[in-house]
Amino acid sequence: xxxxxxxxxxxxxxxxxxxxxxxxxxxxxxxxxxxxxxxxxxxxxxxxxxxxxxxxxxxxxxxxxxxxxxxxxxxxxxxxxxxxxxxxxxxxxxxxxxxxxxxxxxxxxxxxxxxxxxxxxxxxxxxxxx
Numbered sequence: 001x002x003x004x005x006x007x008x009x010x011x012x013x014x015x016x017x018x019x020x021x022x023x024x025x026x027x028x029x030x031x032x033x034x035x036x037x038x039x040x041x042x043x044x045x046x047x048x049x050x051x052x053x054x055x056x057x058x059x060x061x062x063x064x065x066x067x068x069x070x071x072x073x074x075x076x077x078x079x080x081x082x083x084x085x086x087x088x089x090x091x092x093x094x095x096x097x098x099x100x101x102x103x104x105x106x107x108x109x110x111x112x113x114x115x116x117x118x119x120x121x122x123x124x125x126x127x128x129x130x
Contacts (some may be wrong), residue, residue: 049069052101053069053102058101072090
């Protein structure tokens, strides 16, 4: 179509990076410090664990994983320090027995494809499916 796709992708990436980094840069200038300690790897690992437990490729699965991994320690607060052992075992057994997560990628995608596929065929009446 006459558009430089690679150039447009690079420009959009640079544009997004500028706006993503601007608040961080302004905050660093205001505080006049920048330390690598600000990046907390525990939060990144927790977010990754939420996605793995809930199901990769599934937005409802990620939400379910977040609810489980954030809510379970609060519910188990009365048992003290043993609650983290329970949370870890829930994560371990969910990965062991459900490698795709609680709401697996294929099941959610197949439901969405069926649902939207039927809706597109009936509303648009394009006859793409034969």
